[in-house]
Amino acid sequence: MIKDITLGQYFPMHSFVHKMDPRMKLLFVTSFIVMVFLSNNFISLGFCLLVTAFVIAISKIPLKTVLKGLRPIILIIAITSILQIAYNEGGIVLVDIWRIKITSGGVLTAVFMALRISLLIVMSTMLTYTTSPTSLTNGLDRIFAPFKKIGLDFHTITMIMTIALRFIPTLIEEVDKIMSAQKSRGANFEQGNIIKRAKALIPLFIPLLFNSIRRAYELANAMTCRCYNGGQGKTTMNALKFSYRDYIALGSVAGVIASVILLNIYCGEYNAEFTFGITV
Amino acid sequence: MAIIKFENVTFRYESDEEGVALAPAVKDFSLSIEKGEFVAILGHNGSGKSTLAKLANGLLLPEKGRVLVDGMDTVNEEDDIKIKQTVGVVFQNPDNQIVATIVEEDVAFGPENLGIEPTEIRRRVDSALKTVGMYEYRKHGPHKLSGGQKQRVAIAGIIAMEPRCIILDEPTAMLDPIGRRDVMNAIKRLNRDLGITVVFITHYMEEAVEADRIVVMDDSRLLMDGTPKEVFADATKIRSIGLDVPQTCQLSELLRADGIKLKNDLLSIDELVENIDALLKGK
Secondary structure (H helix, E strand, O other), X not given: OHHHOOOXXXXXXXXXXXXXXXXXXXXXXXXXXXXXXXXXXXXXXXXXXXXXXXXXXXXXXXXXXXXXXXXXXXXXHHHHXXXXXXXXXXXXXXXXXXXXXXEHHHHHHHHHHHHHHHHHHHHHHXXXXXXXXXXXXXXXXXXXXXXXXXXXXXXXXXXXXXXXXXXXXXXXXXXXXXXXXXXXXXXXXXXXXXXXXXXXXXXXXXXXXXXXXXXXXXXXXXXHHOOOOOOOOOOOOOOOOOOHHHHHHHHHHHHHHHHHHHHHHHHHHHHHHHHHHHOO | OOOEEEEEEXXXXXXXXXXXXXXXXXEEEEEEEOOOOEEEEEOOOOOOHHXXXXXXXXOOOOOEEEEEEOOEEOOOXXXXXXXXXXXXXXXXXXXXXXXXXXXXXXXXXHHHHOOOOHHHHHHHHHHHHHHOOOHHXXXXXXXXXXXXXXXXXXXXXXHOOOOOXXXXXOOOOXXXXXXXXXXXXXXXXXXXXXXXXXXXXXXXHXXXXXXXXXXXXXXXXXEEEEOHHHHHHOHHHXXXXXXXXXXXXXXXHHHHHOOOOOOOOOOOHHHHHHHHHHHHHHO
16 A cells, blocks of 8 residues: 555646656746736636646646645635635625625635636646656756856755655655554554654654664665766756647747736726736 | 785774774775676675675775775775776665666666766666566656565666676665575676676575685685685584575585585585485495
């Protein structure tokens, strides 16, 4: 069971989106996020929603899975919406009971904000759903490679990320083993109050920490034996290459930017009244 | 010229406490390993055999004496990469040697560090994985493999750098019998088919018997050096340092004690059977 865990949130599939270069995906997602923030009316934002829907459709990832990614931020969306409804006064008064006053401007702003946050999260999770951690770190490594000239060594950071991902399953297995070993000696991880349970974890974490340090030492030796010297003059077997897909994506990035800007300009007046309330 | 040459090497680990000197892990050790040899190094825990592996490619530097890899002194830092490329080391725990999250990317790690062309890396990775019989697993995550499979991936990662010598430090100690057999077969192929010098550190007698030459370490020193037949002929000496002799030796020894005239250097089961058969027919 424990061996079946997925690394990150990657859903391996064969689709246009999966086969895109990770660098292009990063560019696409970053510019999309900027565009969502720049959208100042419902039509621009609606366009962003359409783009998201299109990306989900061609990625072949089930909608249910995508929406699951929104679960952790439901609370944030709810709080933002409530605050918008409570404090935004504009448009027609819809409800006015005792001290609660709900206006159309407030409701529209709440919907707008909720949609904006959801789009940001959905598009970012699409990135991790369709890109394996290895190719993501590979992409980051390549994007930040030029920064080495000004003294920022991103290679070390991406190497750390790769090793961390590599060792997550190993450490989970180890936790499982230590837990069994401690349980067979009478340790109890499930009962008692929170302090008691936290205390019970000490005999779990000390051996885990000790073993991890030893692992790190052995891994360092193995890496030295394989001529690792901090990534100087390193080549890559699976060199990243732009394909026709990435040029299509590049065109789409330009298209999205242009569309949002044009929609902002031409439809901005359409809802001028509450637009003022919602521009961040 | 020898591929690895230890010349009166002494090495001691640093103590955690200041002013306390530890006993040397390797004491006045001299050994010359020739190209193409298959050498097994035997010794019980703490005899200094793992330290030898780390001394042989410059991971550790000797306190006294020197270690020469293909004529290069391991003390010279400018030869460091060359030395590590010539002598690859595979360690005991396969989990702690695998760097990447995909098998083929891990095998590519060494050649990538050496700055080799991508097409050439691809060729090396494929041929290394085929040599150890792990080609069909090239796209798998290492955490889904068995211990023996992981160890073979680790070996492939070293072969991909095309070293002329591979040192394996108890590579089978953490494996089940099937994993151990698969790893052993892969190692024999390296020596026989690719002509790579193999130094195999172990405490399993049955594995040591497969080598051309056995070096026995005891108490940080070299105790015996010879062919398997020469080394195991002296069963009492092997036992005196806390090691066992192979089962065939044990059996022929017991039979000899009972007055049956068998030779004392019978290592394979076939040889033993042949000898007993000849004796029976002779009677």
